[in-house]
Amino acid sequence: DSGVTQTPKHLITATGQRVTLRCSPRSGDLSVYWYQQSLDQGLQFLIQYYNGEERAKGNILERFSAQQFPDLHSELNLSSLELGDSALYFCASSVGRGQGYNSPLHFGNGTRLTVT
Amino acid sequence: GNSVTQMEGPVTLSEEAFLTINCTYTATGYPSLFWYVQYPGEGLQLLLKATKADDKGSNKGFEATYRKETTSFHLEKGSVQVSDSAVYFCALVFSGGYNKLIFGAGTRLAVHP
Numbered sequence: 466d467s468g469v470t471q472t473p474k475h476l477i478t479a480t481g482q483r484v485t486l487r488c489s490p491r492s493g494d495l496s497v498y499w500y501q502q503s504l505d506q507g508l509q510f511l512i513q514y515y516n517g518e519e520r521a522k523g524n525i526l527e528r529f530s531a532q533q534f535p536d537l538h539s540e541l542n543l544s545s546l547e548l549g550d551s552a553l554y555f556c557a558s559s560v561g562r563g564q565g566y567n568s569p570l571h572f573g574n575g576t577r578l579t580v581t
Numbered sequence: 582g583n584s585v586t587q588m589e590g591p592v593t594l595s596e597e598a599f600l601t602i603n604c605t606y607t608a609t610g611y612p613s614l615f616w617y618v619q620y621p622g623e624g625l626q627l628l629l630k631a632t633k634a635d636d637k638g639s640n641k642g643f644e645a646t647y648r649k650e651t652t653s654f655h656l657e658k659g660s661v662q663v664s665d666s667a668v669y670f671c672a673l674v675f676s677g678g679y680n681k682l683i684f685g686a687g688t689r690l691a692v693h694p
Binding site for chain 2: 467469507508510513521523555557569570571572573574575
């Protein structure tokens, strides 16, 4: 058990809809990261928050947004959903600002999003 | 730019066979190197890591040696088990300041009894 909790485990929704994915980081970790994993594009970094503030952006679409709350849990909001957004969305956490040798990532089990 | 290249899968082996999954990297500088493993239905887990040339990371019978001269970090295991069936990701990161893990595409391993 990594200590990172993601809800829900599965989500099925229609095109054009909006969904919110939730992540609780491992106790003591201040950074939260969101990744998208799809068959055709592999593991894509979306965004990182550190102690409530956005720290880095990756390949995140403008239709997607995220935030980290004072209790350090994070939410990823996906709007105007398209079929191509179907994927596994992972949250990860680490103790430090970066993903270095002494601050490895701990991943949740993911949320599987299916857009129909 | 910085990147990680892994051998394409799937790799299919019989139980107790020797495993090698190749990983090479392109980087400006000297990154730390990692192997993550993703079991079915789960997130990625850190398997092993190495921070400098000639370091050997090891865990659960898996090993990988940081080879600066060949920019490689190949994953090996002497005798695989069915329970090792998973997807394996090689990754690199630079220490200091902001840093971001760069993952390879992943290699699927299937071990048959």
